[in-house]
Amino acid sequence: MADAVVDTVASVPVAVIGAGPAGLMLAHLLGRAGVDTTVVDTRTRHEIETTQRAGILEADAARDLVDTGVSDRVLREGHEHEGVELRFGGRPHRLDFKQLVGASVWLYPQTDVFTDLADARDRDGGTVRFGIRDTEVLDVTTRAPRVRYTTPDGARHEIRARYVVGADGSRSMCRNLVPEDRRVRVGKEYPFAWFGIMAEAPASAPELVYAHSEHGFALISQRTETVQRMYFQCSPDESAEAWPDDRIWETLQARVAGEDGFRLNEGPVLEKTVLRFRSFVQEPMRWGSMALAGDAAHTVPPTGARGLNLALHDVKVLADVLLRALGPAGEAALDDYQPRALQRIWRAQNFSHWMTQLLHTPPGGSPFDLRRQLGELDNVVGTRAGRSYLAEQYTGWPVASQG
Numbered sequence: 001m002a003d004a005v006v007d008t009v010a011s012v013p014v015a016v017i018g019a020g021p022a023g024l025m026l027a028h029l030l031g032r033a034g035v036d037t038t039v040v041d042t043r044t045r046h047e048i049e050t051t052q053r054a055g056i057l058e059a060d061a062a063r064d065l066v067d068t069g070v071s072d073r074v075l076r077e078g079h080e081h082e083g084v085e086l087r088f089g090g091r092p093h094r095l096d097f098k099q100l101v102g103a104s105v106w107l108y109p110q111t112d113v114f115t116d117l118a119d120a121r122d123r124d125g126g127t128v129r130f131g132i133r134d135t136e137v138l139d140v141t142t143r144a145p146r147v148r149y150t151t152p153d154g155a156r157h158e159i160r161a162r163y164v165v166g167a168d169g170s171r172s173m174c175r176n177l178v179p180e181d182r183r184v185r186v187g188k189e190y191p192f193a194w195f196g197i198m199a200e201a202p203a204s205a206p207e208l209v210y211a212h213s214e215h216g217f218a219l220i221s222q223r224t225e226t227v228q229r230m231y232f233q234c235s236p237d238e239s240a241e242a243w244p245d246d247r248i249w250e251t252l253q254a255r256v257a258g259e260d261g262f263r264l265n266e267g268p269v270l271e272k273t274v275l276r277f278r279s280f281v282q283e284p285m286r287w288g289s290m291a292l293a294g295d296a297a298h299t300v301p302p303t304g305a306r307g308l309n310l311a312l313h314d315v316k317v318l319a320d321v322l323l324r325a326l327g328p329a330g331e332a333a334l335d336d337y338q339p340r341a342l343q344r345i346w347r348a349q350n351f352s353h354w355m356t357q358l359l360h361t362p363p364g365g366s367p368f369d370l371r372r373q374l375g376e377l378d379n380v381v382g383t384r385a386g387r388s389y390l391a392e393q394y395t396g397w398p399v400a401s402q403g
């Protein structure tokens with residue numbers, strides 16, 4: 001394949017594999033600095049836009065969308081949330097982020113972040129190729145890496161780049177380009193998954209509700225005035241088809257029930273999916289002329305909504321080092337990427353893992369495990385240090401400065 005004939009050859013400073021938020025935000029940041037990119041993705045724009053993903057943006061990430069000129073739609077259509085509710089032992093406990101750490105988050109779904117970024121690329125004349133296939137990334141250990149792909153019309157294209165970025169998600173093929181004997185992969189599997197639904201109903205609570213119960217975890221999130229997003233802990237081999245609406249509502253209601261009589265507003269379930277997850281990090285995040293960003297390099301369990309925010313932080317650092325690497329500093333500037341990105345990655349790995357084990361009930365857990373967990377939850381909401389810890393981690397950390 002590598003020597004096969006191609007129909008077109010183009011040169012660009014940076015080629016990006018993956019047109020999710022990480023890939024498109026990187027292209028946007030580089031474009032603003034006058035650096036052209038070509039971004040490719042096997043998925044169509046429609047597929048990406050209609051796949052439900054996370055819903056929470058850190059305030060800093062929301063501000064970046066506005067300040068870097070992507071769009072100010074988040075300010076008009078997003079909702080600022082100044083806290084969350086933790087429910088356990090049948091009681092609600094509100095954590096006031098504003099009061100505790102002076103920060104907030106934005107409810108603004110990843111699909112909207114993607115749409116804003118894709119529209120900004122269109123508006124700014126950036127090149128993004130959706131729906132491509134047979135992607136090959138070649139010569140990443142040289143100063144002249146290449147990307148080859150086939151467009152939906154059957155034409156084969158080659159891009160000659162100085163740098164390639166693998167922002168190709170949790171099933172990344174780019175990360176496999178780091179040779180097996182030179183990469184380290186660490187991670188953890190969980191004995192549960194999330195059952196995610198979209199339901200047509202009014203919101204049940206003003207803010208997100210993270211619920212612990214002896215029956216398992218549930219998360220009550222939102223999308224619009226009439227559509228809500230909810231999740232509940234299920235077995236990783238659960239099948240979404242086995243769950244008629246009645247069974248879904250019965251399960252969710254049982255997990256949020258309590259002495260305050262709290263009930264969810266029910267309505268038709270529009271979509272249901274079983275979401276499996278794990279904790280994972282691959283190092284190095286840079287190999288020769290290639291860097292990995294976002295889920296391609298690391299994934300976190302969804303509890304605490306760190307994944308999208310972490311990916312956006314990666315590309316903020318990466319844009320900065322790539323701009324220097326393309327200037328007089330040369331390739332050595334890329335050495336800064338991993339150390340600057342990794343501190344936040346491991347903070348987020350820890351927080352996502354911690355919040356997952358805090359709220360989920362492991363299959364086969366003993367009565368001691370359950371009581372201990374309630375003790376931990378009481379320590380979180382009942383001590384100032386506990387409340388501030390969760391608030392600070394949930395709302396994000398400052399951007400890593402140059403080392």
Ligand code: DHB
Nearest residue numbers: 054055221302303304305
């Ligand atoms: C959503 C997802 C999360 O994982 C989370 O922690 C909060 C909200 C959501 O999809 O709305």
